[in-house]
Amino acid sequence: MNRAILILLMTFALSSLQAFCHEQIVIQLAKPNHTDAVKNQYIHDILDKSFAAMDADVVLLYNVKPMNNKRIVEQLSHNKTITLAWLSLPHEHADSLVKTTIPLYKGLHGKRLLIIRHEDQEKFSGIKTLADLTPLVGLQQQSWSDYTVLKNNGLTVNGELDYPGMVKALETGLGDYFPRSVLAIGTELNRLKQFNFVIAPNIMLQYPSDYYFYLSKENQHIRDMLEQGMQKLQQSGELEQLYLQYFGDVEKQFSLKQRHIITLKNKE
Known part of the structure; x- marks a missing residue:
């Protein structure tokens, strides 16, 4: 009798464990x-x-x-x-x-390209250092991680605008550049194709992220x-395959290895 009860209890426990696992x-x-x-x-x-x-x-x-x-x-x-x-x-x-x-x-999220106005390409082609970028106005939201990084590196940043406001500020010249992740900038530029925006030539911001x-x-x-x-x-190896599937062409698409890197500190 005791053995039958024990078997019954073990069966119940096993079925409960299987139910929990699934x-x-x-x-x-x-x-x-x-x-x-x-x-x-x-x-x-x-x-x-x-x-x-x-x-x-x-x-x-x-x-x-x-x-x-x-x-x-x-x-x-x-x-x-x-x-x-x-x-x-x-x-x-x-x-x-x-x-x-x-x-x-x-x-890759720590690599930033700059969305700028088409007519400002020559101005940005001369930027080589953090000091060169400091007089210009960047656009970010205060709640975004980039805002703190940019400010902590001494850059001038307008963080008071919502997304449509930042786009308008860039379009009208109230802002000079909009840093965006290399992972998102292609999609973002396509979404903003009605504006005369391009990626700033030759440079890339980079910080640990x-x-x-x-x-x-x-x-x-x-x-x-x-x-x-x-x-x-x-x-x-499946995780590496997923990464290459989605992001393997990013460096080639935006010529990241050929860009001059402006390194930012990221205080964590």
Whole structure:
């Protein structure tokens, strides 16, 4: 009798464990701050393949309202509305959040090209140093990580405008340049093709910037699962294949190796 009960209990425990392992996990993501932004398929592929490598049933859903990075960190810290985000954050947030350990973009987010007016190409072709750039007015939002980096390096930055306002300021000459990631500038210029904008010739701003997946401490188990899945993808070479699939042509497209680099410090 005791043996039968023991077998029954073991069977029940095993079935409960299997049910838990295959329980569907819903992960809420922050909606991009620009309502017309396309889904980041690279990030989705990493998440899908990493969780699949752990045999986890995960559904990715976007939060209804757009959020900037400050709001995202706040919501993550309190484990509200969103579960996970990919961010580049200073070390001060380490106490309230947990993160994965593999950089998502290999530092490409720290490479910045400048969107300028077409007629200003000659002016920018003469810029070689940080001091050359200092008298000109850059455009960023204060909530964006670039704003702090640019200001800390002594550059003049207007951070008071929303995105349409920055575009208008650049168009009318109230701002001189709009630094954008090499990963996004192609799409962004295409979206702004009605304006007479181009990429500043010959130069590139660069500073240390690595993106990781961040989660609330309450979701440590999801972080651990994601970390293990990413490690498996890295070991199999699939993570590198994904990177090359999406970003292998970036250096060639914008001639990054031929550009003069203006190095910025990034105090983290």
